[in-house]
Amino acid sequence: MKKADLIITDISYILTMDENFTEYKDSDIVIKDGKIIDIGKNKKDEYFGKTISGKNKIAIPGLINTHTHAAMTLLRGYGSDNPLKVWLEEYIWPAEGKLVSYEFVKDGTDIACYEMLRNGVTTFVDMYFFEDAVAQSVKEVGMRAVLCTGILDFPTPGAKNADEGIAKTEDFIKHFEKDENIFPAVGPHAPYTCSPDTLKKAFNLAEKYDVLYHIHVSETQFEVNDIKERYGNTPVKHLEKVGVLNERVLAAHMVHPTEEEIDILAEKNVKVAHCPESNLKLASGVAPIPKMIEKGVTVAIGTDGTASNDDLDIIGEISTAAKLHKGYTLNPTVLNAKEALKMATLDGAKAIRKEDKIGSLEIGKFADIVLMDINDPHLQPVFDPYTQIVYSSNGKDVDTVIINGDIKVLNKKVLVLNKKELLEKAQKWKKKVLED
Ligand SMILES: [Zn+2]
Structure with a gap:
């Protein structure tokens, strides 16, 4: 067993968005030091580390x-x-x-x-x-x-x-x-x-x-x-x-x-x-x-x-x-x-001339990954995961966001910013916009 920082297991669909549109079904993505180090079926059996489940989710690049x-x-x-x-x-x-x-x-x-x-x-x-x-x-x-x-x-x-x-x-x-x-x-x-x-x-x-x-x-x-x-x-x-x-x-x-x-x-x-x-x-x-x-x-x-x-x-x-x-x-x-x-x-x-680092889910690239939740009636059944994302879903179906291997959004909640504070800021500036 090899050590990993994060393993996303049993992802229903992985759309790598590489040049060949390579896809995986019911597979895993392994992350270490902020990068994708492995991707494919049963990879979770080769590594140990923190895991999150990708069941009923579509993985796409950030x-x-x-x-x-x-x-x-x-x-x-x-x-x-x-x-x-x-x-x-x-x-x-x-x-x-x-x-x-x-x-x-x-x-x-x-x-x-x-x-x-x-x-x-x-x-x-x-x-x-x-x-x-x-x-x-x-x-x-x-x-x-x-x-x-x-x-x-x-x-x-x-x-x-x-x-x-x-x-x-x-x-x-x-x-x-x-x-x-x-x-x-x-x-x-x-x-x-x-x-x-x-x-x-x-x-x-x-x-x-x-x-x-x-x-x-x-x-x-x-x-x-x-x-x-x-x-x-x-x-x-x-x-x-x-x-x-x-x-x-x-x-x-x-x-x-x-x-x-x-x-x-x-x-x-x-x-x-x-x-x-x-x-x-x-x-x-x-x-x-x-x-x-x-x-x-x-x-x-x-x-x-x-x-x-x-x-x-x-x-x-x-x-x-x-x-x-x-x-x-x-x-x-x-x-x-x-x-x-x-x-x-x-x-x-x-x-932005960064295609060697981001933009697709490939070994060696930064682990910038989005998991879309498809366990919802408005996103079922899935005949084609691409059309499901582009025509059936919207941004609010994003469940998890990972950047550089760090989880920023989980279960549709943004972990790195305080929602209440942001709402207060919006109100404060609305007043100033309307003030003479
Ligand atoms: Zn502009």
Whole structure:
């Protein structure tokens, strides 16, 4: 018998989400030193250590949310159902201008981490302000995150101009450069809020430290028209011309690329964070995801911030994506359940260039594991575990969440955050949002 730290026994279905979609039935996963060391039938007989039961559960990799603004949980639902311009100018920007601080971001991110853990998310990509507060939350709960400060050409709660934003980003990168769980990144906000000079300086910084370059691109028709008017090109072509497109770029939204631009994304190996619910709620449009996938673009999934979604349920998001693109293309075979789940697992890991460490359940990878409870009438009978997850379940069916071999959620309870304190924080900030 060999020693293990944790053995998950008799898991009804293991969907490894590796390149071959390898599956196991009634099998075990063995964890040691934060990593998966064995997987398969009757493995529990070869090891001793703490065990938890996987009976009536589906094991999938920890889910990856590749685009969010975590602290915006404190503005969840604020000013909904208005035109984008009204929503931003009369609700979101004034509230952010008045309130965004280290404390706001810390409290908002704590709430976001609770919600993401509850919904099976183990890794997320965040762009906001006061990312040191986000890092603090992430550290306290033991999640993983790619963190970048939004860099803009005008003053933000974090910096008075783009140069200060870039300098602060460099300090942040240096601080977390070698961290196992926090992956610092560079976050120029968008082509319409960053000059070509800012975009390029930010890109050079990402190259210098070999980190991700995270940016909103082609989110709305307004942006496409604006960039065309200012620079004579559509957004992706504009970025190509500025010289800031390669494999380290993770572009959020990508709702309105042309055919030619999709070819550029594929050729440059730019990754896309698809945020269907935000695009629907804000009436931004429907991204041509099946076409991007067909042309070889890696497409991952993101919730965007809760002010525009309004939740962080990534399983709900892949369900929306799968159904939206079938309806939009009038083709029920596009984005099947396996492909949809891949967006939130292996392709999410590829989008953040961490596929050697996370994104699938394989020996040697970090033990970031989600167990879905299927012992409930609304999830029975199971003919296909992939369709059961994507079409029948939601994030609240997540029973257990393990990150780095540590149990963070058990029996649908988040163990690492105090729910009562979070509810009080939400109330405190609601008052401040509404105060003059
Ligand atoms: Zn966003």
